[in-house]
Amino acid sequence: MHTADLLVVKIGGSLFSDKRLDRHLDPAAVRRYARIAAALHRAAPGRVVLVSGGGAYGHGAVRGLDPSEPFAALALTGANAELRWAWTVALREAGVAAFPVQFAAAAVLGPEGDARLSGEAVARLLAAGVLPVLSGDCLPDRSGRLHVVGSDLVPGALAALAPGATRIVMLTDVDGVMDGETVIPRLTPDGADAGLRALWEAPRWDTTGGMAGKLTAALEHSRKGAECVILHGARIGADPTFLLAPFEEWPRGVPRTVVAAQPPVSKTAG
């Protein structure tokens, strides 16, 4: 039983790459997550998209950008093309039809600066039973300045392919959004959760570094109707297909933070 029409699996760069090293990839980790994505694709062909975090590629390209140089972010589109290709090769080796997609060629910036899909290329790949492989990219505004759209923001644009029926799984190196030692099971974007705003303004949980951007992105995606799940990549065992299932069917002992508006895409355990 599947909860969503579209599953976007975003693999955090920390899971497969050491940002301190130039263009570093951990081949064993790439193979592991490629096998996970391949298993999901086989279980739901044409309904799974992979979004790669930047890792050493993306972060290396955007580190120390000169804000006075409108084209400074260009390096990101070059570096992330290599990264998408590495995933594509690993997914092919895992036996699935995967195809890299340059986000900047398939999306444009909206008037608010948010990226939205433009054109049918990604939808066509899915309809043909192909697994699209995306990443962050840089997109031009009307003046020609390039704006970085990080990999955490790409799933929100993809959610337009299945409005109100998209689950975004964000795999990272922590168990979710933490309140001290505890994983917060559920957050909603409307601030209705008791104390959410207060917590947000005086964070007791880890909003440093990657998680702050991830949570901001997840809240934004959930406002558009997507259901986001933040969890640790290492918690996925031999069979990852529970990621497609309603939460009440998930195996025990998989901590996660669900970020979704009410009503969510599926019944949730939270």
Place this chain on the structure above:
Amino acid sequence: MHTADLLVVKIGGSLFSDKRLDRHLDPAAVRRYARIAAALHRAAPGRVVLVSGGGAYGHGAVRGLDPSEPFAALALTGANAELRWAWTVALREAGVAAFPVQFAAAAVLGPEGDARLSGEAVARLLAAGVLPVLSGDCLPDRSGRLHVVGSDLVPGALAALAPGATRIVMLTDVDGVMDGETVIPRLTPDGADAGLRALWEAPRWDTTGGMAGKLTAALEHSRKGAECVILHGARIGADPTFLLAPFEEWPRGVPRTVVAAQPPVSKTAG
């Protein structure tokens, strides 16, 4: 004075790459043609697109494809991403804002198997004064089989950006379509030219290898209203901006074959 709203410059692989070698690029040739494209972009910002031939990259990727393997052409999208990046770097060094665009992410196959642009990404780049860099690619059909769309066919899809007002310059290593020792100055797609059909069926000119595909592509583009010019890349001197001008303003001694329907985009010397 400009003839067309959009100038697509397609640089033949033979001009910058030795197909016999693996992923070979001639850096001096890439620099030379990048400077030519940069000069055209500066003369008509937002109205010039570069399309790279495949050279050793594209041809290496599609050589000896197994037709029983529907995803065999995948290597092309990986190889040509590297090629677009090499052009982008050279164009940046030539001082212009160039941005690589994956054709398969910005286009889809139509019902007849012909590629058409889908989405606004390329139009946005042009409107922002950026020089898009494209190449051939492989695109999925409805069954998921990947079809090669060669670099000679990409300009036809781009012509939809300026219907009836696109000039496609195809730079290659011959002076045009040859009838024996003579360059045929003008061809039209409607078969009205005396003897064209007979010539085509029993070719006296060189239709071997690259030129056959180029001419077929040019005839197809001209049927859609584009004006195509096939000429030798080496004939372009210090100032390439004549490529933007009506033919009667071109310098003497630049042989070319114009392939265009009547009436053409511009008055022609042909």
